[in-house]
Amino acid sequence: MQTVKTDLGEIIISNETIGSIVSLNLSEVKGVVGSRKSIIKEITDMLRGDTIENEIEEASRTIKVEIKDNKPLIKLNIIIKYGVRMPDIAWDIQSRVKKGLTKKLGIETNEIDIHIQGIQFPKKTQSKRDLVASNLFVEVF
Numbered sequence: 001m002q003t004v005k006t007d008l009g010e011i012i013i014s015n016e017t018i019g020s021i022v023s024l025n026l027s028e029v030k031g032v033v034g035s036r037k038s039i040i041k042e043i044t045d046m047l048r049g050d051t052i053e054n055e056i057e058e059a060s061r062t063i064k065v066e067i068k069d070n071k072p073l074i075k076l077n078i079i080i081k082y083g084v085r086m087p088d089i090a091w092d093i094q095s096r097v098k099k100g101l102t103k104k105l106g107i108e109t110n111e112i113d114i115h116i117q118g119i120q121f122p123k124k125t126q127s128k129r130d131l132v133a134s135n136l137f138v139e140v141f
């Protein structure tokens with residue numbers, strides 16, 4: 001929980017709210033395909049048979065918010081598109097998240113850690129002619 005003190009009292013902002021704002025800023029960055037939970041969490045969920053009910057729950061699993069010295073420490077697990085420069089996209093994410101939190105919530109961040117957990121490669125489409133098995137089938141029969 002993040003606490004903002006004003007003349008009239010305190011405003012308490014939940015970690016989930018901070019995570020939602022971060023998620024909105026993350027969706028605006030070109031080159032980010034999505035966010036991803038840790039591989040350990042994926043395996044645990046798969047073994048348990050857990051499914052994600054909504055996007056907010058998914059975001060809460062991939063965006064971690066901790067409070068350190070009354071400032072949020074944000075950890076993001078993301079997947080990026082192939083061909084994107086990693087330092088550039090990381091800087092863009094950090095910049096947008098920092099500006100978004102300052103503008104929308106009036107809070108400064110401690111750190112924004114980005115963990116690139118995967119790269120999405122372009123999908124290669126194959127026709128039936130490209131498949132070896134179909135060519136063998138045609139030649140044999």
